Amino acid sequence: MTYDDAHHPAAAEALEEYCQHAIETMTTHGGMMPAPTVYMFSGDGEHLDSLQGYVIARPSHSGGDAGDAIRQLGLLPGVLRCDRIVIAWEHRTTATLLGRGGDHQTGIAAVEAARDHRVVTWRPFTVHHGDYGIHGTRSMIATWGRAQELRTRLPVPIADAVRVWTNASCASITSTVAKLEAAGYLVSLFHEGW
Secondary structure, three states, X not given: OOOOOOOOHHHHHHHHHHHHXXXXXXXXXXXXXXXXXXXXXXOOHHHOOOEEEEEEOOOOOOOHHHHHHHHHHHHHHHHOOOOEEEEEEEHHHXXXXXXXXXXXXOEEEEEXXXXXXXXXXXXXXXXXEEEEOOOOXXXXXXXXXXXXXXXXOOOHHHHHHHHHHHOOOOOOHHHHHHHHHHHOOEEEEOOOOO
């Protein structure tokens, strides 16, 4: 499985990582999906540095609380003044948490955002139950569909997270990380001194 439709190789790697994490989480935690995640990058164009870090959304209740948890994903990349972000989420789980009615398709959705453009990609998958394991639980197997670029509106909390990122504040990196972690977000930065 590759995410060839991402516009930058570093973004493609981040999306690939999220897809792998989704499969691992689903197979080891009885079908659960990972929370929406923002991957943060610095640099521009072909000189885009490697991944600077990521933030995984805090646990939330359905409805407005889930929207608030997603919206705040733009906070740290804004404070870090990142040049590009990728926000990835599992569509069915996120739509359910946001309180959207109806039956939603399973798939990984992502927005790759730079200051001057946005690209939305979609990677559908179906889940099949496999054999029973030694502990009596059935394995889960994902079959991936073809990745494609979409021309669609983002879910409001995702669009808001992108806006939070672009309207960067001058807050302290240390205090922003502390605030996010205290609220339940998982923050991972790859450079010392941040």
